[in-house]
Amino acid sequence: MVKVGIIGATGYAGGELVRLLLQHKDAQIVWYGSRSYIDEKYANVYRNFFELVEESCLDDNLEELAKQVDVIFTATPQGYLASHLTEEILSQVKVIDLSADYRIKDVNIYEKWYGIEHKSPNFIPEAVYGLCELNRDKTNDKVRLVANPGCYTTCSILTTIPMVANHVIDPNSLIIDAKSGTSGAGRGAKVVNLFCEVNESMKAYGVATHRHTPEIEEQLGYTYGDDVVISFTPHLAPMNRGILVTAYANLEKVQYPDGHMDYPTEDMLFDIYHKAYDDEYFVRVLDKGMTPETKWVEGSNFVDVCLKVDERTHRVIMMGALDNLVKGAAGQAVQNMNLLFGLKETEGLELVPMFP
Amino acid sequence: MVKVGIIGATGYAGGELVRLLLQHKDAQIVWYGSRSYIDEKYANVYRNFFELVEESCLDDNLEELAKQVDVIFTATPQGYLASHLTEEILSQVKVIDLSADYRIKDVNIYEKWYGIEHKSPNFIPEAVYGLCELNRDKTNDKVRLVANPGCYTTCSILTTIPMVANHVIDPNSLIIDAKSGTSGAGRGAKVVNLFCEVNESMKAYGVATHRHTPEIEEQLGYTYGDDVVISFTPHLAPMNRGILVTAYANLEKVQYPDGHMDYPTEDMLFDIYHKAYDDEYFVRVLDKGMTPETKWVEGSNFVDVCLKVDERTHRVIMMGALDNLVKGAAGQAVQNMNLLFGLKETEGLELVPMFP
Amino acid sequence: MVKVGIIGATGYAGGELVRLLLQHKDAQIVWYGSRSYIDEKYANVYRNFFELVEESCLDDNLEELAKQVDVIFTATPQGYLASHLTEEILSQVKVIDLSADYRIKDVNIYEKWYGIEHKSPNFIPEAVYGLCELNRDKTNDKVRLVANPGCYTTCSILTTIPMVANHVIDPNSLIIDAKSGTSGAGRGAKVVNLFCEVNESMKAYGVATHRHTPEIEEQLGYTYGDDVVISFTPHLAPMNRGILVTAYANLEKVQYPDGHMDYPTEDMLFDIYHKAYDDEYFVRVLDKGMTPETKWVEGSNFVDVCLKVDERTHRVIMMGALDNLVKGAAGQAVQNMNLLFGLKETEGLELVPMFP
């Protein structure tokens, strides 16, 4: 039984971690950390856990926690973990960080996009970027620190990376237009996230400046073998959960069996998707002509992807959908925990999406 | 392993049955019946099951099905099962009916409220009314036919019946004002259920004529020991799932320990709730001052109940919330299946509500 | 041209006042008061007014305002106006108060339900309760202070009062179950009103304690000729606008032309509705068998009412719907302004509801 502590248990991602871990047969939560709700009954903060969780919230004492648990999930604001993580902690416990603190290898890029100083860049090199489908092999029991990817990032990368890896698109032509449910904005009490402000409305935000951009670029760059610069635009949609990514890229001509160069066909691109994902439980390649919908993955750890070639423009439109709180946050974090502790990768995550 | 057939698998309740049974370790679906989608891949109808269900839809041949499975769930329109059920079928297989066909013992009442002739009243006497918290003792392996209760009914009864049973309210003063998510209206293509018609709107419907009324009255009447006549008004709310019941009743004076008669206190009513439900896994009695919210039970088989005494009017306001597709339909049906086959009653149903 | 000042212009009711007054040919807003947004461009707070309102927000200096305008609308928290109103102000300007400060004639009841001391009870007697359909005759150019009714109150009273007035129901049996859109909760940044908390959920709140209760009781009592005590339960619904009232009452037997006493028929009750409202532009009595829906009045000053007699229980179910920000707040305030200044009562308010 893996003993688990959560810091930031009263945010939406924290709450989802609790939901998933309560249904995980090999994990047990022993610490519900939440600075703002210390001593308050956790099930009073999230009443879905009424009678399911009797514990009250504790503080965020990482040192103490390190002694009591096998793994700490930090679902905390940017900069928190970077400011508090120590060698002593990491020598006692594994940490899966749902914030961005250790996702980006180049600390200058982190500091530029996040506008804060990184307080513990020394831990960046050892952190594994926990997009399990990419880094499964590196995510084992020797790892002490996992940087759990962002929600937009996970969806954007899984939707596009097979095409980047196979050089059938020009990655620098990549334009990612993403739409997110409002839980991605967190549980902070802000006017812009009130029901009446979000309902019946759509808007872009963080245009050309959203912090998930460099994270996507870094991962695509590794695969491509060179720097990648993309356009990424997030949008807020009037729904609780879900991220939908629509990604556009110029096709690159490829060599056909008979030697001539031409744009790849839609079938060829589907072959690439299938080669990449047919063995992946959590990535579902939809059939030709389908389009991913956020509703079809809600509550689950699945990512649905599909694509369409536009022969008029020689572009491919790649689409992906996931639940931002599951595969985009807590689900992926549990998937990483499973890998770190040698459990079945899908343990506790074989959730069937809920519809409607 | 219980072999399961579903008739009406492509309705919302049918889809929810599939979601629950796929996560049930002792059940296996072998027949996805849907007259409208015969030969169509089931996962094309409900794409949340993409890669999880490979089967295609079959017809609704009950005779054939009876030979292949251990239990049939019928999530079909009123009158369907009554028209097709035979002794031969029942001699081979158990049937859990999610329609209203066998819920009401007095066939005249059924025919009056539903406006159709009942074609097999002979099976009514043996049917167990499958509100498990009331009829657990009668729901065993000898039972062939279970009448799974309605969604409004389950919520209304569980919210009010301890007070009726203890004679602390006048059941004939009961006014039940219920609010339901739109999945309760089914998946039929009707203008009134289009997104643009439902969104941003609330309305009552079926005022003074809704068919769940006599079902509630019958069950309350058994407990009360006399006929009960209530007011019941359903409302359509702009949400997918959830039923919220707000029930009003006049308090009856009770005898206090010192012999004097007076209205019961709120604490006394909470004691009644707790006595009734503390051993029930699926009924959660909230704390004083809380009010049930549909979101806190979404996706789960829980019913949350609470109450408030209004000393100005000598009335009690009882409130209950459940997920109409789970405890109000498919979840309760699986709970009944567990009872019929001697499985743990909560098997496959210990789902944690999803929030947000 | 009536010169208008608004205090509390950046709340939802304040914003709606602006929307209505910009389209009113005889009114001109000269003061957008908002303590929290002083010097901020009003159209930056509510961007629907971009290029339509160039003014910036001012403070809430009532004395100064009284010199500059003909009428002040106060859309402010409870107690604000009571603390700031003076004889000097009222001698210079008319005040239409959208808060509850002067709605209730008995200051003890006000102080008990609102839990605050009333700082200027001396003005209560002269305040006209501005439910125009009831008090039109008293709302003229001599009036200095109008207490604009609450949103729940307006809907509850207009839906039920003809029946109370005609003694065809027992007013003390009245149970009002009301459902409101979330704009009624205001624009304050609170977790409970975040999109993700409200969406896909319904709940009751303020059970047996909501402050609109005594306001309804007082007005019904005047009509009935005796004290009235009712049950009132508000609910929060996942929509922006709209209040739906479902009101239940026991029918009283009435004398028929031939002298015998019996319950009134549905037709008789419709006659009462029509007699009360056929000359009222803003109250629409729907046809038998219809039920009001909040969507059908959205954006307008209409109240739709209808009823249904339940012969099984000898109760009548009365239903009403309005837009809480229009007839429930800003629209009614403008209607009062029209009356105070001798304008056509419907001026600026003949808005056609928007659907969908």
Added chain:
Amino acid sequence: MVKVGIIGATGYAGGELVRLLLQHKDAQIVWYGSRSYIDEKYANVYRNFFELVEESCLDDNLEELAKQVDVIFTATPQGYLASHLTEEILSQVKVIDLSADYRIKDVNIYEKWYGIEHKSPNFIPEAVYGLCELNRDKTNDKVRLVANPGCYTTCSILTTIPMVANHVIDPNSLIIDAKSGTSGAGRGAKVVNLFCEVNESMKAYGVATHRHTPEIEEQLGYTYGDDVVISFTPHLAPMNRGILVTAYANLEKVQYPDGHMDYPTEDMLFDIYHKAYDDEYFVRVLDKGMTPETKWVEGSNFVDVCLKVDERTHRVIMMGALDNLVKGAAGQAVQNMNLLFGLKETEGLELVPMFP
């Protein structure tokens, strides 16, 4: 007083025409045409018009209608008007067509994208493409036939055309990612548009094949002076109204005053927007740093546009928002009517957006 007939009055665009025209002081609706609802009271189909419209629905007899009215609005399926329009009709009455039948000048392109034969291509040349901001000068009392633009089209063109016209972007790099409320899908009873299917979901549809694509390309091409081929992807969003366009294009280098060539700055692009739109009542150029939101234009004829230069990618992201039923359909049609009849262009359309 302009006498108006509407064919297709019971669709959402038809209903919106009625809402707008009822509030238009120079227009009077004399014919509510709707084949599906003949003889049914119009206000029973759209109950927002209860007591406001007493007429019943009539058939779609264009010949008869031509004799009775000054202008016919056709809010009908593709191909309907092309099949029924005659010289005799056009000689008696003006027609404003909300369908696509006369929008595209090249009939082959129409037939290819719509998959139907055009039955009256002879009228295409005289039809004015009624995007008033572009073709105001051509839209006068001599015009007999106006092709009212599509909703996506209006938003896409107004958002991007100043940049295309000024050759500061490469129009063939243009990628338009559009999000629409569900009213754009019409009032047909289809499962995919049910509340439960749309709510809590987002999806792309018509990827690379949507019929508004050639319409956008044609209009941009006129301005650009050459053929333009773009990518256009519509998405369905869980809201009633609103279209949000996010458009991406590669910047073209321009000559600076000192003669050197470089990418234009954000300020230069804002200047272009302002030059194009400062005199346009219905197009609002937001301030730098703002992003359009559909909610801020809901119920009005406004289009809000804004842009952001991404210096990392040398792209500009242009954004626009409108209400698909107003500026995207009925509002623009009324704007065209005003132009055709020499009325003030904004007559009946100075609606203030409704928030929240």
